[in-house]
Structure formats: C-alpha cells, structure tokens
Amino acid sequence: MSSINKKILVTGHRSFVGRYLCELLDKNGYIIVKASQDYYISDFDYISEIFSNEKIDFIFHLAGKSPDPLCEQNPKAAYESNVAGLEAKLGHLKQMY
Secondary structure, eight states, X not given: OOOXXXXXXXXXXXXXXXHHHHHXXXXXXXXXXXOOTTSOTTOHHHHHHHHHHOOOOEEEEOOOOOSHHHXXXXXXXXXXXXXXXXXXXXXXXXXXX
C-alpha cells in the first residue's frame, strides 16, 4: 500500500511508543496528525474538529492513563482516557464510512 497522501491520526504521540511510531511513519512518507495532549482524547468536540478538518485514513490510539496504580487511584479519569476516548474516535469513523 502506498503511503502517499495517507493521513494517520496518532494519539499518545509523546509516549515512548508514540514517538518511535511517528518517526517511523514520517520516514515512510505518511502524513501524521497528532492529537494534542492538552485536550481529553474523549472530548467529542475536539475529536470532531480533527475529523472535520482532516481526512483520516488510519488511527493509532496510544493515548491512555498508565501505569496501573494511577488508574486504580483515579478510575474515572482512566476510563475517560482509555475507553471513552476510543469510543469517541470509533464513533466518528462510523459516521464517516
């Protein structure tokens, strides 16, 4: 598959894995759309704006709350980031296709 004009949304692009993934994607000619960590990835309006402004071909959802002790201390925040964020992105994909 050609990488020409393929846009990839990467959440968690500042994470350990995300940094290396973005570097690899960039070297292979993909256009990377990075979801800002300044917003909750579960924020429907923020995700809507990304999908309205960009034609996203693929998503790498790497954003999330970790390690486990932090999730146990604040399970609501962990859920919002790890589950609701993914649900929001999948909802947008469903509307697009």
